[in-house]
Amino acid sequence: MEHLSGAEMVVRSLADEGVEYIYGYPGGALLHVYDAIFRQDAVTHILVRHEQAATHMADGYARASGKPGVVLVTSGPGATNTITGIATAYMDSIPMVVLSGQVPSDFIGTDMFQETDMVGISRPIVKHSFLVKRAEDIPATIKKAFHIAQTGRPGPVVIDIPKDITNPGEKFEYSYPKKVKMRSYNPATRGHSGQIRKALELLYAAKRPIVYSGGGVVIGGASEQLTELTKSLNFPITNTLMGLGGFPGSDPRFLGMLGMHGSYPANLAMHHADVILAVGVRFDDRVTNGIGKFCPSAKVIHIDIDPASISKNILADIPIVGPVDSVLKDMLKLIKEDKRAPDVDAIANWWKQVEEWRSSKGVFPYDAGDGVVIKPQKAIEVLYEVTKDMDTYITSDVGQHQMFASQYYKFDKPRRWINSGGLGTMGFGFPAANGVKLHYPDAQVACVTGEGSIQMNIQELSTCMQYDLPVKIINLNNRVLGMVRQWQEMQYEGRFSHSYMDSLPDFKKLVESYGHVGMRVEKLEDLKPAMEAAFAMKDRLVFMDIAVDASEHVYPMHIKDGSMRDMWLSKTERT
Amino acid sequence: MRHIISVLMENEPGALARIVGLFAQRNYNIESLNVAPTEDPTLSRLTLTTIGEDRKVEQITKQLNKLVDIVKVVDLTEGAHVERELMLVKVKASGSQREEVKRTTDIFRGQIVDLTGSIYTVQLAGDSGKLDAFLQAVGSVTIVEVVRTGVSGIARGEKVLSL
Numbered sequence A: 001m002e003h004l005s006g007a008e009m010v011v012r013s014l015a016d017e018g019v020e021y022i023y024g025y026p027g028g029a030l031l032h033v034y035d036a037i038f039r040q041d042a043v044t045h046i047l048v049r050h051e052q053a054a055t056h057m058a059d060g061y062a063r064a065s066g067k068p069g070v071v072l073v074t075s076g077p078g079a080t081n082t083i084t085g086i087a088t089a090y091m092d093s094i095p096m097v098v099l100s101g102q103v104p105s106d107f108i109g110t111d112m113f114q115e116t117d118m119v120g121i122s123r124p125i126v127k128h129s130f131l132v133k134r135a136e137d138i139p140a141t142i143k144k145a146f147h148i149a150q151t152g153r154p155g156p157v158v159i160d161i162p163k164d165i166t167n168p169g170e171k172f173e174y175s176y177p178k179k180v181k182m183r184s185y186n187p188a189t190r191g192h193s194g195q196i197r198k199a200l201e202l203l204y205a206a207k208r209p210i211v212y213s214g215g216g217v218v219i220g221g222a223s224e225q226l227t228e229l230t231k232s233l234n235f236p237i238t239n240t241l242m243g244l245g246g247f248p249g250s251d252p253r254f255l256g257m258l259g260m261h262g263s264y265p266a267n268l269a270m271h272h273a274d275v276i277l278a279v280g281v282r283f284d285d286r287v288t289n290g291i292g293k294f295c296p297s298a299k300v301i302h303i304d305i306d307p308a309s310i311s312k313n314i315l316a317d318i319p320i321v322g323p324v325d326s327v328l329k330d331m332l333k334l335i336k337e338d339k340r341a342p343d344v345d346a347i348a349n350w351w352k353q354v355e356e357w358r359s360s361k362g363v364f365p366y367d368a369g370d371g372v373v374i375k376p377q378k379a380i381e382v383l384y385e386v387t388k389d390m391d392t393y394i395t396s397d398v399g400q401h402q403m404f405a406s407q408y409y410k411f412d413k414p415r416r417w418i419n420s421g422g423l424g425t426m427g428f429g430f431p432a433a434n435g436v437k438l439h440y441p442d443a444q445v446a447c448v449t450g451e452g453s454i455q456m457n458i459q460e461l462s463t464c465m466q467y468d469l470p471v472k473i474i475n476l477n478n479r480v481l482g483m484v485r486q487w488q489e490m491q492y493e494g495r496f497s498h499s500y501m502d503s504l505p506d507f508k509k510l511v512e513s514y515g516h517v518g519m520r521v522e523k524l525e526d527l528k529p530a531m532e533a534a535f536a537m538k539d540r541l542v543f544m545d546i547a548v549d550a551s552e553h554v555y556p557m558h559i560k561d562g563s564m565r566d567m568w569l570s571k572t573e574r575t
Numbered sequence B: 001m002r003h004i005i006s007v008l009m010e011n012e013p014g015a016l017a018r019i020v021g022l023f024a025q026r027n028y029n030i031e032s033l034n035v036a037p038t039e040d041p042t043l044s045r046l047t048l049t050t051i052g053e054d055r056k057v058e059q060i061t062k063q064l065n066k067l068v069d070i071v072k073v074v075d076l077t078e079g080a081h082v083e084r085e086l087m088l089v090k091v092k093a094s095g096s097q098r099e100e101v102k103r104t105t106d107i108f109r110g111q112i113v114d115l116t117g118s119i120y121t122v123q124l125a126g127d128s129g130k131l132d133a134f135l136q137a138v139g140s141v142t143i144v145e146v147v148r149t150g151v152s153g154i155a156r157g158e159k160v161l162s163l
């Protein structure tokens, strides 16, 4: 049997787990581990410029690939810098393993230099965490962490490693466990057949059905089944912000995203539905609007891997706990055996109504303007036109630009739309794009951002230079914290408290100073050619600083505490 | 309504912190809580009481079940169960009070487990209502110090909470 030090076991376990890349930043508590990294080449370490970016990079990779992203940071400030990224992953159920250095075991609790209680600080935002006590436990702990992170409802797992147990002078027998067995952790593997049968009966009887699917479908790898089911039943479908791409965005059955900034037809169809098939969603407040007024005539079928998500906000009439892919597969199989279908006439009538909603207000209408000034909505439409035939991943930051991207870009495949939906983390998009690009070097990876958000992790331009990550940054520059400003205009009589930054850098020069390509686009006529040129530069990072109309708001917008159908459609029109 | 939730969990450092943290984080209340290892030293049994509507308590048990260290969770109040709490009370007992306190203790089937010239220490076990009633009977003027374990509970009959 092989003998390794604790530090070597950390790195070897990662390699044996099949980890290709780790994102990290060194420091005192981790020096033994970094030395072990130096002396091997199975695992590649990517040095970021801020630990928060390491977590988002790992997260972006995880969202695109479905595999856990791995982060390595030192104790104290290194560990605390990951908190935003861990919380971001937690809220969106993203598999991630974060290894943090810790002061030597004997000094824990003494307020030693760079000591922080990482397990304590991260407790509310992790799926699970470990403080490793003995070097011999390192392989099994890492194995468990990966198992927990990626099974059931995925999530981040923290492993805190005291420096003394990584001591290069002490060697231990090493073997990486093949299997994990935990008596206290057994996520559901199948949906209950009785419940599935009940759900089918309800679907067959539906007159005004809608499918409402979310991130669970993307994460749970159930897009194929969802698409087949929705098409075979011929039901209208809407996706949450996290669920985009779970069903092809260009299919006519797709009504657009639902919720606070959801489309008119999607929100209306939800409100009037008699049966809602909710798959991998959690009835988030950004979807439901006022809970008491939510979809008054709907019976709800709710499929989710996490029982705690079911009937948390909205009572489910038919709860089904299980992996969404397996439950949908079971449903498809039964439908084929049953040789039954919903009432064709009723569904046709329902479609007539839905199409009326769709054509009366459009899906996401906006004022095209004078044709000179670039509307942010238009910028996304052009981005879609330019990239739709390429193998493209779109990441985004948080704000109006994010909503515009979710509304106007049509995602036909899962895992292609990567954004922080649950936590809403500004600064997420750019490092996330880098994580995607590293693993999919031949794909186009574009980050849709705003001048506010991009400045929250702009230091990563340096990481991109070092590792040659030619992503495209689409900066919808409205010179304001647009989403904040929109609320201030709508709810605070236009008192724009601190939503304006009067000191923006010249982004073109800034990125050029890092050795990348910068572009500034101010007129609509220049937009498409510039974008085509940017995407043609396959091996360069291109930062497109696009001046967009700051007066635009994101519509529709739910009217607070109303029902799903209560929304502003423009600055002056409401339902 | 008051619920008694019984939890079987890994006897590992941090497990208790996760449970208590969950309650704080999700704004659930804990009325009482006790925890100790079971006959199998790798497992601990925790009992907590909380007050809330059924839907909230259902959410609490689901959230508890999600914690990786937790093996099993039951809401004992859903079925027939036995609940007990232990209390130690120091009461002033001098002169005529001594007889009075002794008599009250007997009525409640308590025991005097320690005494000085002016103090009795009374031990009492029962459901929480009985303990409250005792405190009321002796009266707040007489009470010097109270310590209660919080509720422990177990299902009646054949039902068991085990691996």
Ligand SMILES: Cc1ncc(C[n+]2csc(CCOP(=O)(O)OP(=O)(O)O)c2C)c(N)n1
Residues within 6 Å of the ligand: A397, A398, A399, A400, A401, A402, A424, A425, A426, A427, A449, A450, A451, A452, A453, A454, A476, A478, A480, A481, A482, A483, A484
């Ligand atoms: C880290 C963080 N801080 C604050 C916020 C609150 N917030 C949401 S959107 C927004 C404005 C974003 O501005 P910008 O990136 O320029 O995007 P725009 O809305 O203008 O498109 C702010 C401050 C947030 N989501 N994340």
Ligand SMILES: [Mg+2]
Residues within 6 Å of the ligand: A399, A450, A451, A452, A476, A477, A478, A479, A480, A481, A482
């Ligand atoms: Mg902006």
